[in-house]
Amino acid sequence: xxxxxxxxxxxxxxxxxxxxxxxxxxxxxxxxxxxxxxxxxxxxxxxxxxxxxxxxxxxxxxxxxxxxxxxxxxxxxxxxxxxxxxxxxxxxxxxxxxxxxxxxxxxxxxxxxxxxxxxxxxxxxxxxxxxxxxxxxxxxxxxxxxxxxxxxxxxxxxxxxxxxxxxxxxxxxxxxxxxxxxxxxxxxxxxxxxxxxxxxxxxxxxxxxxxxxxxxxxxxxxxxxxxxxxxxxxxxxxxxxxxxxxxxxxxxxxxxxxxxxxxxxxxxxxxxxxxxxxxxxxxxxxxxxxxxxxxxxxxxxxxxxxxxxxxxxxxxxxxxxxxxxxxxxxxxxxxxxxxxxxxxxxxxxxxxxxxxxxxxxxxxx
Amino acid sequence: xxxxxxxxxxxxxxxxxxxxxxxxxxxxxxxxxxxxxxxxxxxxxxxxxxxxxxxxxxxxxxxxxxxxxxxxxxxxxxxxxxxxxxxxxxxxxxxxxxxxxxxxxxxxxxxxxxxxxxxxxxxxxxxxxxxxxxxxxxxxxxxxxxxxxxxxxxxxxxxxxxxxxxxxxxxxxxxxxxxxxxxxxxxxxxxxxxxxxxxxxxxxxxxxxxxxxxxxxxxxxxxxxxxxxxxxxxxxxxxxxxxxxxxxxxxxx
Ligand SMILES: Cc1ncc(C[n+]2csc(CCOP(=O)(O)OP(=O)(O)O)c2C)c(N)n1
Ligand code: SF4
Ligand SMILES: [Mg+2]
Numbered sequence: 114x115x116x117x118x119x120x121x122x123x124x125x126x127x128x129x130x131x132x133x134x135x136x137x138x139x140x141x142x143x144x145x146x147x148x149x150x151x152x153x154x155x156x157x158x159x160x161x162x163x164x165x166x167x168x169x170x171x172x173x174x175x176x177x178x179x180x181x182x183x184x185x186x187x188x189x190x191x192x193x194x195x196x197x198x199x200x201x202x203x204x205x206x207x208x209x210x211x212x213x214x215x216x217x218x219x220x221x222x223x224x225x226x227x228x229x230x231x232x233x234x235x236x237x238x239x240x241x242x243x244x245x246x247x248x249x250x251x252x253x254x255x256x257x258x259x260x261x262x263x264x265x266x267x268x269x270x271x272x273x274x275x276x277x278x279x280x281x282x283x284x285x286x287x288x289x290x291x292x293x294x295x296x297x298x299x300x301x302x303x304x305x306x307x308x309x310x311x312x313x314x315x316x317x318x319x320x321x322x323x324x325x326x327x328x329x330x331x332x333x334x335x336x337x338x339x340x341x342x343x344x345x346x347x348x349x350x351x352x353x354x355x356x357x358x359x360x361x362x363x364x365x366x367x368x369x370x371x372x373x374x375x376x377x378x379x380x381x382x383x384x385x386x387x388x389x390x391x392x393x394x395x396x397x398x399x400x401x402x403x404x405x406x407x408x409x410x411x412x413x414x415x416x417x418x419x420x421x422x423x424x425x426x427x428x429x430x431x432x433x434x435x436x437x438x439x440x441x442x443x444x445x446x447x448x449x450x451x452x453x454x455x456x457x458x459x460x461x462x463x464x465x466x467x468x469x470x471x472x473x474x475x476x477x478x
Numbered sequence: 479x480x481x482x483x484x485x486x487x488x489x490x491x492x493x494x495x496x497x498x499x500x501x502x503x504x505x506x507x508x509x510x511x512x513x514x515x516x517x518x519x520x521x522x523x524x525x526x527x528x529x530x531x532x533x534x535x536x537x538x539x540x541x542x543x544x545x546x547x548x549x550x551x552x553x554x555x556x557x558x559x560x561x562x563x564x565x566x567x568x569x570x571x572x573x574x575x576x577x578x579x580x581x582x583x584x585x586x587x588x589x590x591x592x593x594x595x596x597x598x599x600x601x602x603x604x605x606x607x608x609x610x611x612x613x614x615x616x617x618x619x620x621x622x623x624x625x626x627x628x629x630x631x632x633x634x635x636x637x638x639x640x641x642x643x644x645x646x647x648x649x650x651x652x653x654x655x656x657x658x659x660x661x662x663x664x665x666x667x668x669x670x671x672x673x674x675x676x677x678x679x680x681x682x683x684x685x686x687x688x689x690x691x692x693x694x695x696x697x698x699x700x701x702x703x704x705x706x707x708x709x710x711x712x713x714x715x716x717x718x719x720x721x722x723x724x725x726x727x728x729x730x731x
Contacts, residue, residue: 141568
């Protein structure tokens with residue numbers, strides 16, 4: 114195989130979302146400015162992909178409009194994404210529910226900031242519940258990916274869209290202001306072509322609404338079903354899809370968990386901090402490990418349950434008042450103590466603060 | 479019973495081949511059904527059925543997709559113009575139209591409508607103004623006339639309590655992105671024919687890439703108005719048309 118020249122750049126997490134979207138052959142981006150993620154659309158506008166790949170980039174009049182543009186684009190079988198931050202995602206909630214109900218693929222990036230309300234523009238992980246437990250109305254799930262580096266911001270654009278198409282379900286990258294704003298080295302993927310209309314017609318002909326050719330019945334993208342018996346069947350089919358995701362798509366990273374007495378559970382920027390905590394603890398002779406969920410939905414329930422059989426306790430470390438800890442507790446199911454440590458309002462813990470919390474909440478107890 | 483065969487030369491009206499055999503759920507006398515038939519005829523006569531994508535609203539026309547044999551997307555309440563924007567931007571060679579009620583297009587969806595128009599999206603919005611929320615049981619719409627009784631204005635719309643009705647068609651004419659704005663009705667055969675011509679013109683405007691078109695159809699909701707179909711048509715003429723005058727309002731040629 115010919116050695117490919119790797120393209121390595123120093124970039125912000127938000128900027129890389131834009132580069133990755135173009136390079137992975139996305140067809141469209143729709144968005145509305147909000148800190149701390151406005152660089153996504155700014156970068157796209159600067160790169161002008163409509164002149165190269167033909168990708169559509171449009172600044173909408175609100176997040177309500179941008180998510181409904183995503184809905185329209187996805188309905189025609191195109192690869193489409195949007196990005197926003199917490200208050201904007203709240204505005205999108207109805208549209209996201211429609212996308213899940215109509216079983217359309219798309220990618221939504223949430224670069225979280227602290228709330229509630231207008232809150233702060235500083236990083237937070239306060240939207241875990243919103244991302245993983247619904248957010249919008251009705252029984253549905255997003256596929257939720259939690260990047261902990263600029264490289265993963267890049268990689269998850271592809272992973273998110275691939276999973277979204279595999280399951281015909283919206284996917285979300287749940288990042289935060291820290292991951293979005295920090296600069297890191299990233300290996301950029303080579304430019305991939307966008308799918309042609311013919312390829313989309315071949316791949317999505319069962320459901321996509323790109324104009325009805327004579328040789329197929331009309332396609333209708335809708336989430337409406339007024340007959341209860343039929344609606345329940347749709348719900349059951351969706352539930353089965355979620356069970357399949359739970360079976361096949363769980364992703365996580367286990368760091369020094371094999372001999373651990375205590376396990377930190379943390380995602381995204383918190384996981385970065387906690388990996389330093391693990392090193393500090395090990396240097397003190399404490400056997401501490403880190404389990405980092407990469408998919409928040411589906412959640413790594415089984416690996417946590419396995420660890421629960423032999424560890425002395427879990428500390429769920431989150432930039433919030435305690436959200437993911439509920440899923441950790443469900444996974445542990447009483448087999449070991451589970452505690453939460455968090456900061457809010459845009460405040461971030463240091464690795465030694467996490468270690469102090471671990472000692473205070475679990476080791477000393 | 480023996481089948482009656484009508485010779486083609488004697489036929490004065492036929493169902494458009496794009497109208498499906500599904501039984502329409504609309505109340506007898508409702509304007510929605512008439513406008514559906516016109517839309518189907520225009521699409522068929524322009525020969526663009528394979529390229530046309532319709533966006534249905536939340537409102538009585540939510541099931542429009544059951545009646546016209548083209549690809550359809552059912553949008554969230556009010557968001558049809560945002561959905562249509564994306565579809566048209568990604569499929570510029572296609573005909574993309576929305577079909578929306580007055581609550582959908584000019585209350586909850588006002589922002590999406592105005593901004594799609596302001597951007598000059600090459601789409602057509604078909605706007606069924608029946609001065610009421612038909613689907614939810616006859617509540618006040620932004621278009622409800624002063625004095626008109628609805629489920630949420632049981633003593634008649636009082637501007638001090640409920641504000642004034644507004645004409646989004648006239649408002650849109652001020653936007654540079656709009657190309658063709660017209661107000662029609664389907665309460666007489668002559669008006670049906672005019673409405674069809676307007677729809678055709680709007681579709682041609684979109685396909686020519688001239689900008690945004692709005693075809694308002696002043697319509698009856700005899701169930702919501704609690705009138706017989708005939709009385710509703712008369713009421714429309716006497717009360718709706720003086721406030722919502724018919725004809726082209728803006729036409730960029
Ligand atoms: C977000 C949201 N709010 C409210 C509703 C309830 N709702 C359904 S249709 C409708 C009004 C429809 O009125 P209009 O657009 O005038 O259409 P018509 O039925 O008169 O043709 C409302 C309020 C909804 N489905 N979604
Ligand atoms: S309620 Fe009104 S708008 Fe709805 S179908 Fe009946 S007459 Fe038509
Ligand atoms: Mg109405």
